């Protein structure tokens with residue numbers, strides 16, 4: 001313990017010294033004429049520091065595991081130590097396997113067998129030390145959980161190499177584009193961007209660890225019907241390309257909100273900018289959180305460290321290179337994500353017995369449920385909610401979000417922007433198909449023992465990393481590939497988010513009050529803002545540890561609750577020529593109040609989960625049959641509550657979260673038109 005504390009203190013000291021040196025060096029460089037070589041020195045120092053942090057953090061965790069097993073009286077393994085290249089600890093050897101599983105008592109099996117017939121999820125396993133952690137779902141439990149698995153997962157040098165290469169590529173592109181001077185360069189790449197980077201950047205900006213972890217978890221727990229969302233792409237993207245994008249492009253604005261000032265008033269612009277900032281802040285935080293939990297699970301690095309690492313790397317290249325760096329790194333990162341993820345899915349499919357076996361298991365577990373035509377709007381996912389709600393959700397992302405609109409505005413011509421939207425459409429759909437396949441592979445692997453119920457993981461979002469660790473931890477390079485994929489997906493999203501946030505804060509919130517800001521000063525302000533906003537996002541990311549649902553559902557709800565009203569105000573501007581500034585402002589606020597009201601009501605009185613049955617028969621360790629009795633008692637309360645929820649008349653606030661955007665559109669249109677009529681339509685001054 002003393003050694004661990006000393007190592008920690010040393011690491012802290014090292015990080016502080018490094019940051020101070022970098023700042024001093026940077027200031028000195030600015031004072032003495034900037035030289036490109038100096039950046040490489042900083043990058044090199046950073047790489048050394050990162051590798052050092054990784055090695056030290058692993059050593060710390062092994063030390064901690066060693067001391068905690070000694071303290072708890074369990075002597076579960078043997079720690080082999082030597083002065084090998086990895087530092088203090090070289091290997092952790094597990095004790096002999098537990099005695100074979102005993103058959104489950106017949107009475108217990110019968111009781112458990114009846115549960116699915118009642119439409120209820122199966123029995124959770126007996127409370128074990130790890131499943132106690134499951135129920136906590138707090139930041140502390142995440143840390144505890146990480147401690148239990150960290151020592152068993154050892155990142156091979158090849159994994160580190162792959163990962164370091166990915167980091168190096170992103171950072172170098174940032175450096176290559178560091179010469180952006182004005183805010184127009186930094187935010188719109190001087191309006192010279194070409195088809196390829198724009199296409200991949202449009203795709204990458206909203207495909208992060210959230211889509212990867214969340215979609216796979218969604219398919220695992222509720223089946224493949226989520227793929228219907230892909231059909232909504234074929235509605236939403238053409239609408240974006242033909243209706244929303246041209247209006248914004250032709251107005252030659254620097255931010256999307258600027259259009260709202262031209263069309264309505266500065267008050268509408270300011271209100272919309274604040275709403276956008278709130279949305280993006282929380283979104284970025286969840287993206288960082290999602291990649292950090294994967295990172296922690298696979299590499300063994302601590303959760304706070306991975307949060308800071310992700311945040312710092314993308315803040316660095318965003319602040320340095322502006323949108324050009326962001327878009328070119330997006331291109332590289334998206335290629336890495338695509339290739340790495342598809343390779344992994346195919347490899348995992350082979351590991352679990354091939355495509356046929358995956359689909360067989362999925363069919364047996366009722367996961368091949370493509371079509372649910374139930375028109376009830378309170379059904380979380382049905383064909384209709386996914387199609388219409390999904391179209392609305394995609395429109396909030398692709399038609400009314402500065403992060404995307406910035407990409408269209410940076411194109412050399414309108415036709416490039418339009419072609420980019422159409423080109424990324426099939427690619428995004430293809431990626432969704434791979435995500436759904438990955439969800440089915442997870443199901444095939446865990447169909448007889450749900451890892452959440454068995455206490456192997458603490459959140460559903462950890463299903464995919466858990467599978468990768470189980471299947472590939474012995475194969476050098478594969479886990480590195482997976483982490484690089486998650487990391488690249490998140491870097492591209494967070495960097496786009498930081499760049500768009502700083503553009504909105506500078507152009508829509510600061511410049512109207514400081515109109516005399518010179519171009520050079522604005523360029524520097526943009527960089528400082530990127531650093532401040534990037535680091536603040538890391539701070540907020542720590543709050544994301546207590547989320548009540550999967551990261552995907554949380555973020556898609558956020559897009560509906562906050563992005564829906566934003567889409568509504570753009571739609572009022574573009575589609576409703578009679579709407580005036582009063583109508584637009586009231587429409588925005590009324591729709592925001594409505595979506596917020598619905599979501600708060602759903603949080604207070606949540607709908608019952610619509611998950612399918614999870615397998616547990618394979619998890620029974622059989623050492624103590626009385627565990628089941630304890631669980632049955634514990635479970636009966638839950639059963640009664642859930643059964644009463646299922647039987648209850650479904651209230652309106654159980655509205656599917658995917659319908660928040662259509663709801664916002666309806667409310668904004670109605671109030672916007674009514675208020676415009678009352679205030680004399682466009683005659684109002």
Ligand SMILES: O=C(O)CCCC[C@@H]1SC[C@@H]2NC(=O)N[C@@H]21
Nearest residue numbers: 206207208209210211428432555
């Ligand atoms: O991944 C994220 O950061 C947020 C989720 C955004 C969902 C959109 S819908 C279109 C595109 N396809 C996906 O699979 N994810 C994004």
